[in-house]
Amino acid sequence: MRIIMHIDVNNAFLSWTAVELLQQGYPVDIRTIEAVIGGDESMRHGIVLAKSPIAKKKGVKTAETLREARRKCDHLKIFPPNYPWYQKMSQKMFDVIAKYTPDFEIISIDECFIDYTLVHRLYGDPIAFAHRLKDEIYQTLGFTVNVGIANNKLCAKMASDFEKPNKVHTLWKEEIPEKMYPLEIGELYGVGKKTAMKLRELSITTVGELAHAEETFLKRYFKNQALPLILKAQGIDESPVVSESSESKGISTSRTFAYNLRELPVIYQNLQLLVEKVANSLRESNRYAKVVGVTIRDKNFKTYSHQKRLLNATSHTEEILKTVKELFLELWDEEPIRLLGVSLTGLTSSLERQLSLFEEEEIVEKSSSLDKVLDELKKQYGEDIIKKASLLDHNLSKK
DNA sequence: TCTGGGGTCCTAGGACCC
DNA sequence: TCTGGGGTCCTAGGACCC
Numbered sequence: 302m303r304i305i306m307h308i309d310v311n312n313a314f315l316s317w318t319a320v321e322l323l324q325q326g327y328p329v330d331i332r333t334i335e336a337v338i339g340g341d342e343s344m345r346h347g348i349v350l351a352k353s354p355i356a357k358k359k360g361v362k363t364a365e366t367l368r369e370a371r372r373k374c375d376h377l378k379i380f381p382p383n384y385p386w387y388q389k390m391s392q393k394m395f396d397v398i399a400k401y402t403p404d405f406e407i408i409s410i411d412e413c414f415i416d417y418t419l420v421h422r423l424y425g426d427p428i429a430f431a432h433r434l435k436d437e438i439y440q441t442l443g444f445t446v447n448v449g450i451a452n453n454k455l456c457a458k459m460a461s462d463f464e465k466p467n468k469v470h471t472l473w474k475e476e477i478p479e480k481m482y483p484l485e486i487g488e489l490y491g492v493g494k495k496t497a498m499k500l501r502e503l504s505i506t507t508v509g510e511l512a513h514a515e516e517t518f519l520k521r522y523f524k525n526q527a528l529p530l531i532l533k534a535q536g537i538d539e540s541p542v543v544s545e546s547s548e549s550k551g552i553s554t555s556r557t558f559a560y561n562l563r564e565l566p567v568i569y570q571n572l573q574l575l576v577e578k579v580a581n582s583l584r585e586s587n588r589y590a591k592v593v594g595v596t597i598r599d600k601n602f603k604t605y606s607h608q609k610r611l612l613n614a615t616s617h618t619e620e621i622l623k624t625v626k627e628l629f630l631e632l633w634d635e636e637p638i639r640l641l642g643v644s645l646t647g648l649t650s651s652l653e654r655q656l657s658l659f660e661e662e663e664i665v666e667k668s669s670s671l672d673k674v675l676d677e678l679k680k681q682y683g684e685d686i687i688k689k690a691s692l693l694d695h696n697l698s699k700k
Numbered sequence: 701t702c703t704g705g706g707g708t709c710c711t712a713g714g715a716c717c718c
Numbered sequence: 719t720c721t722g723g724g725g726t727c728c729t730a731g732g733a734c735c736c
Contacts, residue, residue: 313736342701350704363736366702409707409736493734526710555705592728602703606730642705 302474304417304427305542307449307457308398308434311466313411314338314351316444317390318380323443335359335374338382339367344559345639350382354466393442398434406542414454416542431469439467455538456481458490477536482509491533499523508534548586548648553594554578555642561600562638572625575643580618583645584676589614591647593621595628598640606642607632614649618672621645 310316315338319331336353340346347367356377361370371377391410398405398413401424405415417427424430431448439445445467449460452474459481460472472480487497489508499522505511511534519527532538554575562568572595583590594608607628615621625643 340704344704345701346704347701348704364703368701369703412736491734495733524711549706550708551706553706557704594729604731608729610728640704 302452304421305451305454305457306415306417306427306431307451307454307461308394308413308415309447309449309458309461310394310411311445311447312351312353313444314382314387315353315380317387318383320390320443321383321386322380331378331380334378335376336378336380337361337367337370339370339379341381342367345557390442390444394438394446397438397441401430401434404542404544406544407546414457414542416544417450428469428471435467435469451536453536453538454540454542455490455533456536459484459488459536462488462490472536474536478509481536482507482512484508486511489533492530496523496530512536548588550648551644551646552579552582552586552590552648553642553644555596555640557598557640558638562641568629568638568641569626571641572629572643573622575641576622576625577618579643579645580616580621580672581676581679583648584616584672586648588648588650589616589652590621590645591649592645593624593628594642594644594646595625595632596640596642596644597629597632597638598642599634599636600639601636602639604640605632608644608646610647614647614652616672617669618675 312332315336316332318338323330332353333355334353335356337349337356338351339349349361349363349365349367349370352361352363352370356370356374359373361373361377367379370379387410394411395405395407395413398415402415402417402420404419405413407413417424417430421427427450431450435446435448447461447463447465447467448469449457449462449472450469451457451460451472456472456474456477460470463470463472463480484507486492486500486506486508487494489511492500500506500511503519503522505514511530514531514534516527516531519530523530556571556575558571562571590611591614592608592610594606596604596606598604609624609628611620611624621643
């Protein structure tokens with residue numbers, strides 16, 4: 302039987318900002334007051350990214366609007382996120398874990414799984430080890446984590462979500478009926494809003510009820526998802542802890558604008574910025590994209606997307622931008638635009654380029670070396686050092 | 701002051717081929 | 719003037735996660 306642990310930072314963004322503020326001499330620990338981490342409302346980024354326990358008690362939920370959160374808390378303090386700092390804290394936590402075992406899988410900035418099975422004999426009782434790890438993270442880094450211990454990833458993840466903060470919980474196989482079956486159906490990992498609603502309509506309101514549901518009955522409503530749902534509810538999961546970080550399958554970026562965009566030149570300038578960003582990280586990962594995609598969100602928050610498979614994989618900014626503009630024009634219905642997004646998928650690490658005409662090859666060579674020079678300059682002198690003429694024109698004309 | 705940003709995986713339908 | 723079915727690839731969109 303495997304022993305798997307799930308480490309989860311309590312209120313990650315809020316805790317990390319609390320640590321940052323305390324280090325800067327801020328007089329209160331924002332974990333102890335009505336506080337949230339939230340975006341800039343004037344930029345239309347006004348949602349709750351993380352909340353303090355007291356804000357949570359007053360009903361504040363992640364992803365709701367700051368206005369809504371303010372309505373629920375009389376003395377709400379709102380702090381902006383500091384992503385580079387979060388990245389640093391995250392790395393430090395994983396460094397602590399890596400001291401003990403290489404056998405862990407990072408799943409997001411504030412979470413990982415440890416496969417304890419093999420190091421069991423080395424470090425002994427898993428519960429004692431979990432406490433040691435949790436306390437070391439708190440003492441050296443200043444924030445708390447929850448640790449869930451179980452026989453698979455799903456149950457470890459469920460266990461770390463039990464009582465918070467700063468706790469160690471187990472959810473061994475034999476504890477599943479007692480600890481997991483009473484949970485509300487929406488609390489099951491992998492069951493979101495929509496699925497929970499559908500299940501409730503079928504009078505399935507707890508994890509236990511789903512665990513005992515008839516597959517043939519559920520199949521009518523969930524097709525091939527019926528069995529995976531039942532297995533999850535039964536706490537069955539064979540997926541392994543994958544330690545070597547696998548490369549992402551796609552690279553994307555998007556931006557919500559402070560004002561809706563209507564004019565093509567402005568739209569093109571923004572598309573260019575987005576393309577430069579994704580193409581840059583594509584080249585940084587030494588890969589090429591075969592599929593280019595564009596996303597538009599209109600003023601009514603409706604989202605559309607359009608994608609296209611290229612003849613040849615590429616990492617050239619200009620080549621991607623050309624495709625992005627084409628896709629955009631095919632997609633856009635001239636409604637004012639709230640958000641633009643660009644995605645690169647179908648990533649390969651080798652350049653499987655079909656043989657093309659000599660001249661074409663030459664153009665590719667040239668623009669490839671131009672991209673490299675630009676990337677290098679940006680790395681040395683920062684993002685702002687190089688702006689394409691069209692962007693400069695825009696900036697100048699604004700001033 | 702309505703509703704962020706970056707991902708993964710799945711499904712359904714159409715095109716195309718045999 | 720008729721016509722089945724399987725396989726594969728591609729695209730759009732939905733659901734879910736942090």
